[in-house]
Ligand SMILES: Nc1ncnc2c1ncn2[C@@H]1O[C@H](COP(=O)(O)OP(=O)(O)O)[C@@H](O)[C@H]1O
């Protein structure tokens with residue numbers, strides 16, 4: 001752990017630069033058997049700014065899910081510092097971590113984990129319900145607006161298990177947004193979707209990013225989908241191997257990449 005001066009410096013820097021996430025020297029080891037340990041993240045430094053739309057790519061086993069779980073406060077780093085919306089996380093107790101996770105982070109997984117016997121709109125309400133205890137009109141209204149935003153107005157009252165894979169993933173995205181998180185973490189969100197559904201789920205996340213300032217960090221295997229992001233970070237063997245601004249962003253309806261300058265002009 002670094003000394004407290006480092007933390008304070010990092011915190012004030014985040015306030016100045018509007019960083020949603022800052023990682024400094026993050027390492028993660030897993031225990032293997034009784035006494036063994038294996039380090040899978042070897043020192044990750046990363047800053048994500050407000051409203052960035054970022055792809056995280058890399059071979060299977062390179063540590064992408066491990067990194068997302070740490071950033072999502074679902075697991076703890078072995079060492080290093082993490083600041084989420086400027087808040088230092090290393091000394092927070094479980095209760096404070098749970099609160100920060102609920103307030104600051106939305107999750108979208110490959111398998112959406114919707115509750116099958118609840119309707120689409122009820123699934124979207126769940127994170128807010130968990131916080132407030134019981135439903136009210138404001139909550140129903142907000143969930144209905146999000147269902148509308150993800151293009152499922154007509155299906156709002158369908159049971160989740162009567163929706164297609166792409167529709168369920170749209171519900172999962174709406175659910176991830178109901179707490180108005182600063183950061184959405186998506187681990188292969190389109191991994192089990194056909195190309196067309198995957199494209200439209202990406203378009204949707206992009207639109208949310210552009211209109212709300214939410215930062216997105218999206219793990220994907222698909223280079224074509226990574227190409228839709230503004231920045232592409234590649235993880236190899238537990239280290240960031242490359243971190244590049246994408247100058248040929250593919251956007252909605254595009255089938256060929258255009259340089260950013262040209263895109264702005266069209
Ligand atoms: N709970 C765990 N215990 C032990 N090893 C793990 C655990 N989770 C992941 N690993 C190992 O950590 C490495 C990175 O895994 P992971 O983060 O799932 O990679 P990716 O998402 O890039 O495929 C792999 O070698 C994997 O076997």
Ligand SMILES: [Mg+2]
Nearest residue numbers: 064065066187
């Ligand atoms: Mg993974």
